[in-house]
Amino acid sequence: MINVQQNDFIVADEYQKLADDNQDGAVVTFVGKVRDFNEGLGVQGLSLEHYPGMTEKVLSEIEAEARDHWPLNKVTIIHRVGDLTLGEQIVFIGVTSPHRRAAFAACEFLIDFLKTKAPFWKKELTSEGSKWLEAKASDSKISQQWSTKLTN
Amino acid sequence: MINVQQNDFIVADEYQKLADDNQDGAVVTFVGKVRDFNEGLGVQGLSLEHYPGMTEKVLSEIEAEARDHWPLNKVTIIHRVGDLTLGEQIVFIGVTSPHRRAAFAACEFLIDFLKTKAPFWKKELTSEGSKWLEAKASDSKISQQWSTKLTN
Amino acid sequence: MIKVLFFARLREQLSTDSLQILASENMTTELIRQQLANTDDLWAKVMSADSLLVAVNQQITDWSHSVNAGDEVAFFPPVTGG
Amino acid sequence: MIKVLFFARLREQLSTDSLQILASENMTTELIRQQLANTDDLWAKVMSADSLLVAVNQQITDWSHSVNAGDEVAFFPPVTGG
Numbered sequence: 001m002i003n004v005q006q007n008d009f010i011v012a013d014e015y016q017k018l019a020d021d022n023q024d025g026a027v028v029t030f031v032g033k034v035r036d037f038n039e040g041l042g043v044q045g046l047s048l049e050h051y052p053g054m055t056e057k058v059l060s061e062i063e064a065e066a067r068d069h070w071p072l073n074k075v076t077i078i079h080r081v082g083d084l085t086l087g088e089q090i091v092f093i094g095v096t097s098p099h100r101r102a103a104f105a106a107c108e109f110l111i112d113f114l115k116t117k118a119p120f121w122k123k124e125l126t127s128e129g130s131k132w133l134e135a136k137a138s139d140s141k142i143s144q145q146w147s148t149k150l151t152n
Numbered sequence: 153m154i155n156v157q158q159n160d161f162i163v164a165d166e167y168q169k170l171a172d173d174n175q176d177g178a179v180v181t182f183v184g185k186v187r188d189f190n191e192g193l194g195v196q197g198l199s200l201e202h203y204p205g206m207t208e209k210v211l212s213e214i215e216a217e218a219r220d221h222w223p224l225n226k227v228t229i230i231h232r233v234g235d236l237t238l239g240e241q242i243v244f245i246g247v248t249s250p251h252r253r254a255a256f257a258a259c260e261f262l263i264d265f266l267k268t269k270a271p272f273w274k275k276e277l278t279s280e281g282s283k284w285l286e287a288k289a290s291d292s293k294i295s296q297q298w299s300t301k302l303t304n
Numbered sequence: 305m306i307k308v309l310f311f312a313r314l315r316e317q318l319s320t321d322s323l324q325i326l327a328s329e330n331m332t333t334e335l336i337r338q339q340l341a342n343t344d345d346l347w348a349k350v351m352s353a354d355s356l357l358v359a360v361n362q363q364i365t366d367w368s369h370s371v372n373a374g375d376e377v378a379f380f381p382p383v384t385g386g
Numbered sequence: 387m388i389k390v391l392f393f394a395r396l397r398e399q400l401s402t403d404s405l406q407i408l409a410s411e412n413m414t415t416e417l418i419r420q421q422l423a424n425t426d427d428l429w430a431k432v433m434s435a436d437s438l439l440v441a442v443n444q445q446i447t448d449w450s451h452s453v454n455a456g457d458e459v460a461f462f463p464p465v466t467g468g
Contacts, residue, residue, distance in 0.1 A: 012164030022239040025187040035177040054362035087174040104260045120385025121312035132313045135382030206444035272467020273394035284395045287464030
């Protein structure tokens with residue numbers, strides 16, 4: 001399931017939807033939240049913009065790629081857009097599999113690729129005004145490492 | 153927080169306890185459940201035995217080791233003992249960190265080491281009687297890989 | 305016509321979220337970029353950023369990708385979601 | 387006295403979850419294992435399993451670990467939790 005939404009999500013509900021299959025021994029979830037990011041500027045929140053249509057398409061492609069690599073049963077990807085305050089949830093990734101290694105790897109793969117491929121942009125709202133975040137070189141390096149690992 | 157308990161745990165409650173700190177950008181959780189394990193014998197459930205006292209001690213040591221390697225804030229480890237039926241939750245590992253890579257790595261490290269170091273034993277209850285599970289060579293290999301990775 | 309979209313920092317810098325341009329023969333993503341850069345100094349600066357990304361019909365692509373009438377072309381900075 | 391514990395398959399095979407043995411000079415985990423193995427054929431078989439693990443005072447250890455009065459020694463098969 002892929003959702004791009006303004007509303008908050010409830011982890012308990014998403015977990016429940018993921019966890020109702022007896023074939024799955026492993027459920028791994030990741031939640032990313034608004035935190036006091038980089039330079040200690042007193043972050044009050046984020047504004048999240050996206051490219052409607054393309055976002056969902058890219059997330060579907062990333063999910064399909066994960067399913068090519070690992071035996072997955074359920075996959076949930078939820079990403080919020082709009083204005084979020086400090087501590088709010090931004091993104092939920094949940095994966096179930098018969099195998100824990102597959103569940104961990106796929107969950108991490110999904111968030112790593114979401115960060116470098118999906119058209120979302122964060123603007124940080126600080127006490128000194130707002131500022132678009134710069135993409136992190138470390139994030140694209142992580143994606144590249146996956147590509148190397150998975151094609152070898 | 154480390155708990156070895158007969159009772160089921162509620163993922164929503166455990167998530168809530170983990171997620172209330174604005175310094176943490178990342179929350180990773182793992183849930184392991186009773187599934188139809190290995191040889192398609194029609195698993196009806198598990199009976200889980202442990203070594204009271206030593207279990208908690210080992211889990212604390214594993215947690216301390218994870219904290220040595222990664223910047224973690226909260227860590228929750230819950231493992232159930234006693235009789236469990238198919239589909240029931242066995243183990244919960246939850247980790248929060250400012251950094252998602254640390255949260256993923258620590259969560260996977262904790263379950264990998266729990267599986268090879270903590271004194272729990274699973275007896276499978278099938279339609280053809282009960283049977284102690286054999287330790288998997290793949291699990292000890294995974295622990296060894298961690299040791300190699302973390303000391304290099 | 306070709307629909308052109310701008311997102312995030314670009315959208316703010318250009319004060320524009322979308323516009324339409326006429327399709328022509330042998331059009332590419334690079335030619336559209338140059339055409340837009342010719343608007344004025346501001347557009348020239350924004351459209352020549354090294355980090356600029358382009359998508360055609362919601363698929364990230366390179367600067368030699370051909371573009372035809374009815375296509376949707378989007379320009380945006382590196383993504384920062386998650 | 388030394389408290390000796392058995393878990394899981396061992397506990398079932400031996401129909402025993404704990405017993406007390408007398409401490410003696412220069413006792414080790416290996417000597418306790420041998421002493422228990424001498425009980426009868428069943429104990430000999432169970433206590434000579436290659437995969438047998440031993441913990442002293444709730445810490446997994448090897449077969450040369452010394453054991454003193456008051457220690458808690460546990461024998462068990464490889465763990466399978468999680």
